[in-house]
Amino acid sequence: MTLRIAFMGSPAFGLPTLEALIAAGHEIACVYSQPPRPAGRGKKERLTPVHEFATARGIEVRTPKSLKKAPEQEAFAALNLDLAIVVAYGLILPKAILDAPKRGALNLHGSLLPRWRGAAPIQRAIMAGDKITGVQVMRMEEGLDTGAILSTATTPIEFDDNTATLHDRLSAIGATLMRDTLDKLERGETTETPQSEEGVTYAHKITPAETRIDWTRPAREIDCMIHGLSPAPGAWFELDGVRIKALLSRQGQGSGAPGEVLDDNLLIACGEGAVRLITVQREGRGPLASDVFCVVSRFPQACGSLEPNQSGG
Structure with missing residues (x-):
């Protein structure tokens, strides 16, 4: 069954997932991404990788600076979505946004929760010397990466991995995981497991x-x-x-x-x-x-x- 989806993401980490959703036949009603920002020596405004990808394929892209105000929330609700898929979007999603799609919002997160909640899970896992990490599909709620887990895929952190190699591997694994999770969701085969309250760590941005x-x-x-x-x-x-x-x-x-x-x-x-x-x-x-x-x-x-x-x- 085809789902009507809003994809919400900004950096390249989300591209394989967006491609997988399109290849699976789901309808991408709209893409939400961070606004263009000045970059490079000439400070020319640059689109996010997700924005560029969607534009090249004729998908509508919206770039609000915030989703906290009523006009943005009403425009989102008017999309009449089945589901929102969020992969490294970068904006806080208020309850009105999370509740608007019929089936809510799912997030692809680059760690094994509750370890490394937050913005920089890949860097923090390597810096901490973790031996294993993974990606998880999580039900989104208002807390920071606190939602129930629908599915998990793991991978070892190799001795020669850096942030780039692990990023690319998790991105690819995550795309397959999200596609398979939506298939199971359609068949009613998913279970949602609450996160443990033990072992919580936070992946703060690198300073x-x-x-x-x-x-x-x-x-x-x-x-x-x-x-x-x-x-x-x-x-x-x-x-x-x-x-x-x-x-x-x-x-x-x-x-x-x-x-x-x-x-x-x-x-x-x-x-x-x-x-x-x-x-x-x-x-x-x-x-x-x-x-x-x-x-x-x-x-x-x-x-x-x-x-x-x-x-x-």
Whole structure:
């Protein structure tokens, strides 16, 4: 059976789900996305990836700055929807919006709830050293990611995963999960399981102060931090007053004063253990393998150690 759906999403994470809904034959009555924002050197207004995709396919796109006022809520209700599907939309949905579709609103969330409720679940899972994560289809309610769970798909977090690789994998898994969940919903085969009140953690947005490497921390934490912040915004340190991003790393063998360079291939001593930087990026330049970086920058010969504690903003 075809469902009449409003898709609400903004970044690329939601694109596979939107494509899957279209391929399954559902009617996308409208797409809601974040308003265009200035971007790039010319500060030209840029559409969100979901907005661009929908426009290219002739789907109506609405970009309200808020859904809290009556006119926006009335316009949404007038769509006469069966269901709203929300994937990384970025706006708070008031009760009037959640209640308007006949079957309410479902959200695809990139973690295993109640762990990592909030805006940055993928980054936080990697930074925390989690070994497994997943996506879940959740019944939306007014609380922050507190609704009942309809379905779950899991995936291991591999040692070489970063935010980009895990993002893409979860996005693809999530599209299949949402499609299958709607099929089961139509057949009356879904169950809604309330979330546990134990193990709740929050995936707050990444702040600039969190992105600077503190070499006094254990190597395990720094390695997870580097992968969780790669490729953007990037974990970083300073060399001769220039910001260097660490994009790929491995835990290594070695010891020394925190920030001490232990060999000629960017093995850096930490508070416990050592981290080998594999790919780095000098401010304003492209990414480089560590051995190439060492040659072109005369590092570490030019600098015997890094500032030990670089945790400030």
